[in-house]
Amino acid sequence: xxxxxxxxxxxxxxxxxxVCITGCPQKCIALGKKxxxxxxxxxxxxxxxxxxxxxxxxxxxxxxxxxxxxxV
Amino acid sequence: xxREEIIKPENLVYRRTPVLTDNVMHYCPGCGHGTVHRxxxxxxxxxxIQDKTIGVAPVGCSVLAYNYFDVDFVExxxxxxxxxxxxxxxxxxxxxxxxxxxDGDLAxxxxxxxxxxxxxxxxxxxxxxxxxxYGMTGGQMAPTTLPNxxxxxxxxxxxxxxxxxxxxxxELVAQLxxxxxxxxxxxxxxxxxxxxxxxxxxxxxxxxLNKGVSFVEIVSNCNSGWKLTPVKSNEWLxxxxxxxxxxxxxxxxxxx
Amino acid sequence: MAKEIRLMKGNEAIAEGAIRCGCDxxxxxPITPQSxxxxxxxxxxxxxxxxxxxxxxESETASINMVYGxxxxxxxxxxxxxxxGISLMQEGLSYIAGAELPALCVNVVRGGPGLGxxxxxxxxxxxxxxxxxxxxxxxxxxxPASVQEMYDFxxxxxxxxxxxxxxxMILSDGLIGQVMEKVEIxxxxxxxxxxxxxxxxxxxxxxxxxxxxHNIVTSLExxxxxxxxxxxxxxxxxxxxxxxxxxxxxxxVEDADILLVAYxxxxxxxxxxxxxxxAEGLKVGxxxxxxxxxxxxxxxxELSKKVKxxxxxxxxxxxxxxxxxxxxxxxxxxxxxxxFGGIIPTPTEIVEAxxxx
Numbered sequence: 001x002x003x004x005x006x007x008x009x010x011x012x013x014x015x016x017x018x019v020c021i022t023g024c025p026q027k028c029i030a031l032g033k034k035x036x037x038x039x040x041x042x043x044x045x046x047x048x049x050x051x052x053x054x055x056x057x058x059x060x061x062x063x064x065x066x067x068x069x070x071x072v
Numbered sequence: 073x074x075r076e077e078i079i080k081p082e083n084l085v086y087r088r089t090p091v092l093t094d095n096v097m098h099y100c101p102g103c104g105h106g107t108v109h110r111x112x113x114x115x116x117x118x119x120x121i122q123d124k125t126i127g128v129a130p131v132g133c134s135v136l137a138y139n140y141f142d143v144d145f146v147e148x149x150x151x152x153x154x155x156x157x158x159x160x161x162x163x164x165x166x167x168x169x170x171x172x173x174x175d176g177d178l179a180x181x182x183x184x185x186x187x188x189x190x191x192x193x194x195x196x197x198x199x200x201x202x203x204x205x206y207g208m209t210g211g212q213m214a215p216t217t218l219p220n221x222x223x224x225x226x227x228x229x230x231x232x233x234x235x236x237x238x239x240x241x242x243e244l245v246a247q248l249x250x251x252x253x254x255x256x257x258x259x260x261x262x263x264x265x266x267x268x269x270x271x272x273x274x275x276x277x278x279x280x281l282n283k284g285v286s287f288v289e290i291v292s293n294c295n296s297g298w299k300l301t302p303v304k305s306n307e308w309l310x311x312x313x314x315x316x317x318x319x320x321x322x323x324x325x326x327x328x
Numbered sequence: 329m330a331k332e333i334r335l336m337k338g339n340e341a342i343a344e345g346a347i348r349c350g351c352d353x354x355x356x357x358p359i360t361p362q363s364x365x366x367x368x369x370x371x372x373x374x375x376x377x378x379x380x381x382x383x384x385x386e387s388e389t390a391s392i393n394m395v396y397g398x399x400x401x402x403x404x405x406x407x408x409x410x411x412x413g414i415s416l417m418q419e420g421l422s423y424i425a426g427a428e429l430p431a432l433c434v435n436v437v438r439g440g441p442g443l444g445x446x447x448x449x450x451x452x453x454x455x456x457x458x459x460x461x462x463x464x465x466x467x468x469x470x471x472p473a474s475v476q477e478m479y480d481f482x483x484x485x486x487x488x489x490x491x492x493x494x495x496x497m498i499l500s501d502g503l504i505g506q507v508m509e510k511v512e513i514x515x516x517x518x519x520x521x522x523x524x525x526x527x528x529x530x531x532x533x534x535x536x537x538x539x540x541x542h543n544i545v546t547s548l549e550x551x552x553x554x555x556x557x558x559x560x561x562x563x564x565x566x567x568x569x570x571x572x573x574x575x576x577x578x579x580x581v582e583d584a585d586i587l588l589v590a591y592x593x594x595x596x597x598x599x600x601x602x603x604x605x606x607a608e609g610l611k612v613g614x615x616x617x618x619x620x621x622x623x624x625x626x627x628x629x630e631l632s633k634k635v636k637x638x639x640x641x642x643x644x645x646x647x648x649x650x651x652x653x654x655x656x657x658x659x660x661x662x663x664x665x666x667x668f669g670g671i672i673p674t675p676t677e678i679v680e681a682x683x684x685x
Contacts, residue, residue, distance in 0.1 A: 005085070014100035019102050019303060019306060022306075026189055040147060056262075059261065060106075061101075061103055061104065068079050068084055070077075072073065116429075123538065125536075141542070142557075144542050146396075146533055147546035152389070155394045158394055159396075159405065184386055184389070185386070188386035
């Protein structure tokens with residue numbers, strides 16, 4: 001069973017801690033160059049390979065990630 | 073498949089629980105407090121007990137915890153949360169009462185209140201976030217600070233000869249018959265977060281049994297106090313804290 | 329219907345008063361000379377009858393924080409101790425006042441300072457009415473002078489605590505706590521229901537219903553502008569209390585040349601002093617403050633215009649005498665007579681002190 005996923009990231013609440021990146025099996029997220037109003041480099045999706053495992057959302061201290069997935 | 077096609081309500085896998093308020097948490101980036109708050113809030117949502125839960129906040133980094141949980145919450149004086157919770161639970165027997173405390177609150181000034189609430193077997197949940205340092209006041213040594221660990225008040229490293237070794241309060245309270253479930257968890261990887269949530273859920277479920285304290289320690293990071301990046305602080309936690317504070321269940325309810 | 333009359337110790341009357349007025353919880357720790365309050369409650373075991381929780385805590389510090397927790401739920405909760413234990417409770421009392429919670433505390437004062445003695449004293453006046461804990465707050469303070477008042481002031485104390493959302497202190501002493509007198513006992517008042525509390529005290533911790541946001545009980549406010557508003561609100565509240573809750577009693581002041589001001593056991597002794605003094609031709613009267621805060625400033629000020637001198641009698645080095653001086657200004661000489669360390673003054677030595685005017 002394969003899944004295709006995607007994320008909605010609350011970029012204003014993200015503090016750019018990077019803890020989510022370590023746990024992503026698909027290497028599809030990273031801290032970008034853009035900063036939010038607080039000056040943090042926030043998370044962004046960098047590839048199309050998300051499988052919606054929600055590892056990132058589950059470990060996020062600020063709960064800024066919403067995860068969606070469909071079966072493909 | 074486009075992003076728009078995936079983002080539909082029926083495809084939602086994970087979203088921030090509404091039991092957390094919308095407020096931005098003031099914790100440092102990467103601090104485990106936020107994750108632990110989220111897990112407790114998710115458990116409250118899943119158990120449907122938002123209208124029957126009363127939380128007790130400590131003094132420490134999480135002094136403003138009451139701004140982040142959409143449940144009735146009371147601020148306690150430093151260390152006194154178990155006493156405050158004792159009265160609330162005895163006066164509201166059918167409510168879910170939990171304390172949320174750090175290492176200074178629970179294992180320094182509050183040691184008396186911690187031990188005695190556990191000894192009396194109060195039917196409460198105690199959440200103990202242990203990061204081996206006093207974050208809020210600027211990174212001073214805590215009773216749980218590791219040997220040779222540098223802090224603002226142990227600038228040359230914790231000297232075990234002078235200050236004694238770290239206090240393993242969780243193992244201490246597990247000795248008391250009044251504790252029903254004692255466990256030590258962590259929240260720095262997705263796998264550990266999922267385990268920690270199960271432990272917190274069990275702790276809250278236990279409250280229905282009226283069999284005593286459910287005590288959940290979370291070994292966590294303090295990247296500001298430890299002067300590391302969030303990711304590096306979790307590596308340091310794994311290499312240094314966990315050997316001293318091993319994860320796992322310390323006391324599990326026996327089958328009756 | 330005639331009320332039940334019982335012979336009781338002062339401490340026991342506090343305990344019985346608590347059960348009868350619908351108290352929800354007592355959390356305390358033994359210390360002489362007031363351990364009978366906790367002991368009596370455990371013997372009476374009200375929990376099966378009224379649902380009142382009685383718990384011996386591990387310390388006075390834990391006791392006052394248990395009271396804080398119960399008060400956050402708008403339950404009628406109380407504790408008691410004696411001087412050194414009350415020192416341990418100061419942090420908790422400041423928190424209760426700062427969070428604007430209703431609670432009752434009883435101090436059966438013993439000689440100090442430090443571990444001191446177990447005999448009576450009145451040297452905790454400053455601690456009670458001038459501070460004790462940190463910050464700008466006041467304890468509404470009731471001073472019983474009889475076992476009946478020990479009983480009555482528990483219900484009154486809770487009424488005042490909930491009226492002003494503030495801690496109330498019953499400032500007793502080791503003599504009143506131990507002496508036995510007749511007490512008229514009321515019928516049991518039922519404890520408040522959860523529905524009543526939810527309706528009357530919308531700020532209370534009861535579990536957040538869907539109809540409102542979550543309640544927070546705290547005394548923390550990191551924004552100074554907001555914290556100043558908190559303090560202004562407290563001060564306004566205390567002003568209302570000062571205007572409405574002063575209680576006192578006078579004896580033979582109409583023609584007095586010398587006014588005695590005394591509370592608690594000292595006031596009882598002063599009644600004998602008046603008898604002895606008047607037998608010698610000295611016109612002596614007594615004003616007995618019943619509330620020590622708010623202090624009967626106005627009545628003492630009025631009386632100071634009619635007398636030649638004022639003598640406070642306190643079992644201390646002179647604490648209430650300062651408030652009497654503040655009430656009187658320079659109008660008449662204000663002196664103090666006191667004994668310390670648990671010694672109780674005799675009527676004759678007080679008469680001798682009056683003669684020094």
